[in-house]
Amino acid sequence: MPFKIKIQSNINEQNLDQQEIKEIISSLEDFSKAIRGDLYSYFLGKRSLRVAGVFIGISAALYLATEQLYFMYIMFFGTLIIMLSSVFIAEAATKITQKQIKLRIQSLKERLEALTRTEAKSQ
Secondary structure: OOOOOOOOOOOOHHHOOHHHHHHHHHHHHHHHHHHHHHHHHHHOOHHHHHHHHHHHHHHHHHHHHHOOOHHHHHHHHHHHHHHHHHHHHHHHHHHHHHHHHHHHHHHHHHHHHHHHHHHHHHO
């Protein structure tokens, strides 16, 4: 199931001056640099570890109850799949978010250029 991330803000773009637009662009660029670490810590956080721990516990209990070796393989590969899927989801979310941030930065830069041209014409 694909998901969408849309960057929204409560900033009234009609009343912004050049300095405010530059500050917003700077903060969005800083946010874009830090987003990967934040998303990785979210997706590889306690929730993934809890799911993997429950999976390991169930597999270990089944192995001890039946002494069938394939439960050990299921435990290893299941945990590996959980962790790899968390990494892939975090990377996909990072790319989608960074794309939306870049689009927002581009629209703000266009607004800044238009504002600069308007001020140059009025002088």
